[in-house]
Amino acid sequence: MKLKMTGYFVGIFLFLLELSTSAYGFEAQNERSIHKTMPDKQVTIISISGLSFMELKSEQLDVLPHLRQMIEQGAIGAMNIRTANRTMRDVYVSMGAGEPTVGLTDLQAFEADEMWQGTLIPKLRERYIGRNVGDNSLQLNPDSLIVPDIARLLKVNAKKAYGPGMLGDFLKAYGIQRTVIASGEESHISSVDGDKVRRYSPLMLMDSNGFVDKGVLGRGVLTAAVDRPFGVTTDYAEMLALLGKREPSSVYLIEFADLYRLYADKEHYPEARFQELKTQILLEMDQWFGQWMSAMKDQESLWLFSPEVHNEAARGKMYLAPLVHYTRMSQGGLLVSESTRRPGVVTMQDFTSTLMDECHIPLPAGLSGLPLSTSLKANALGDLQQELSSIQMIYRSRPLLLYPFVTCEMVVLLVSLFYVMWVRSGRFPWRRTVRTLLYALLVAPAVMLILGLITVPLTKVLGIDNSILLLIGLFIGGSLLLSAALERRSLFTSMIWLAYGTAGIIMMDACIGSPAMKYAVLGYDPMIGARYYGIGNEYMGVMIGALVLGVTAALQRRGRPVLRGLGPVAAFLLVTVCLAAPSLGANAGGALSAAVAFGVAGVHCFAGDRWRELRLGRGAALLTALLALGFGALWLLNSADSPAAAARESHVGRAFHALRAGQFDQIGYLIERKLRMNVHLLRASAWSKVLITSLFVMAVLVLRPRGRLRVWKAENPYWMYGFSANMIGAIAALLLNDSGIVAAATMIIFVAVPMLLLRLQELETTLKTAEE
Structure with missing residues (x-):
């Protein structure tokens, strides 16, 4: 009898406990503005390799008004981008797979009309995959991007639930155009200069056949500049022009790599010159943000994230990377994830699920990430920095x-x-x-x-x-x-x-x-x-x-x-x-x-x-x-x-x-x-x-x-x-x-x-x- 009474007591206690915690969950949910989207959603994703929360301190944002506006009017979070090898190629592949995935050092993406080691990229892919595999219409499209060695990447990640290309497959199936514009090279020369090629960003939006609908890589959006790291800089005007005509339903991934190149070449600069170049690079990106934000429409969504923090941030154990979401209707706050239950802290798998949710794509079973929401909050960045x-x-x-x-x-x-x-x-x-x-x-x-x-x-x-x-x-x-x-x-x-x-x-x-x-x-x-x-x-x-x-x-x-x-x-x-x-x-x-x-x-x-x-x-x-x-x-x-x-x-x-x-x-x-x-x-x-x-x-x-x-x-x-x-x-x-x-x-x-x-x-x- 006493044991039975104990069971009743425990049951009542747990029921009340669940009600209290559930009520908290419902209350928090009501405070959030869930990211529901309109049909024909246009999503722009800006990837800034080398960006960390060190660049988002108040004194730095004082000279970056458009980035400050994006953060204060949008929603900000700290994204866990840790992978097995702690490299940005793994981050891009993982985002495309919706789960932690392993990339390959020498696996790159190319424009369809480029050559690699004397062979046209479509022919190189045909050598590896065969003639009848994949979408032939994309193979003939000169604007498409191709990952010719896709079979090796899929083989390395064969035991994953969905694997590389999952995000691209779903975007393609739902008629959403995928475009990647990236300036990751360390050279303005042809892509034959293999040791300077850094073509990892397309791995995020490619499908499982290794295709991206459209894209421009490297030399198309780079310009020679003798006073910049490795003698090159991003052609911001060309990047803006390439975004001029967009499909009604589209996802654009824009990669800015000037900050990455600066940190990669830091040992050659005295500290004063390094800080001068860093400020100049951030100002140029900020001006570009202002131009793009002023041209945004109500149905457009802008995301900004970093696939890899720079070396100084890593040495200080600041591994969480910035993630910002901005729309014209944003009111400011923290990004919230039920995967972490910690306001402001999110995972890259959550980001993948959120992109699919924004495009009205039902989430497949087995994805570990959950769509992000926003908790309205004043001074969200300050509170997140303290956290x-x-x-x-x-x-x-x-x-x-x-x-x-x-x-x-x-x-x-x-x-x-x-x-x-x-x-x-x-x-x-x-x-x-x-x-x-x-x-x-x-x-x-x-x-x-x-x-x-x-x-x-x-x-x-x-x-x-x-x-x-x-x-x-x-x-x-x-x-x-x-x-x-x-x-x-x-x-x-x-x-x-x-x-x-x-x-x-x-x-x-x-x-x-x-x-x-x-x-x-x-x-x-x-x-x-x-x-x-x-x-x-x-x-x-x-x-x-x-x-x-x-x-x-x-x-x-x-x-x-x-x-x-x-x-x-x-x-x-x-x-x-x-x-x-x-x-x-x-x-x-x-x-x-x-x-x-x-x-x-x-x-x-x-x-x-x-x-x-x-x-x-x-x-x-x-x-x-x-x-x-x-x-x-x-x-x-x-x-x-x-x-x-x-x-x-x-x-x-x-x-x-x-x-x-x-x-x-x-x-x-x-x-x-x-x-x-x-x-x-x-x-x-x-x-x-x-x-x-x-x-x-x-x-x-x-x-x-x-x-x-x-x-x-x-x-x-x-x-x-x-x-x-x-x-x-x-x-x-x-x-x-x-x-x-x-x-x-x-x-x-x-x-x-x-x-x-x-x-x-x-x-x-x-x-x-x-x-x-």
């Missing part, structure tokens, strides 16, 4: 704080193991220091999370560099102070407070929109697109491990399960369902891992003696049932029929859509991607070393002295059940998450450290007994 400073500060803090901490974890674990195994004489000197350091490993994630709350104000007041130093000092000091306070109390009391407190802080933060996790060093990483919302794998492992430890420590201290597990079961259910809830982020692997860890802990603690020895058959049946329950919770909360998913769909919900539509190839690709990521992290991530170190420490403690495990089971049975549940949960997290190494490492710490503390307590008890 980017905080993101930049956290990104730069990681190698200075997180990586040394991971190394410290391994050192403390090994030193503590040596201490409890081999120190045998005297009064165990430094034991309080060792115990304090072990507690510090457990409190550190909570301290990192709490510090996320002060990241933004710190950055505003102190700037990035000073904030990093203060953040590191506060982390070290806060962790040691909390650890020293816990060390003075009894082991089980300390574990209960620490574990419940850690799990509670993470859960509370997630339920109110993750204001701390957004800026925590162990939290999200928008720079690389690791995760934008919900509970990430790092804190998922911490929360599950801490909650299991806290519950079993409380049961162990009381000596029997109080209220037959009413409170623990309610906590387990609440955390599992919240990990599955779409409005809180829907961490699918986390929900399944929680179902396994909590289920095993619950069975051990409350199901009676018969289930405490899980033999192979019974254990397999239990794990299967727990995974089925976890999957069922994900399905109920994230499927299309769920009210929660209808209000705010997550990436898990989109995966269920693909499953229901029978797109098993996409599910298979998703699983393969997760496995590849785990294999990569196993070799490259420092967390894999933490996991291995923890397993080694645990193995030594169990095997030496012989029979120790049997003694612990007799004296601390509930805590041993918690250790077992966390071990099995860590294995589940490792197998069920795309960065499972991280989740398993953060979870297993809540086994290795308590085992060391338990052994240390035994040694102290033995010493006291001997003295008496």
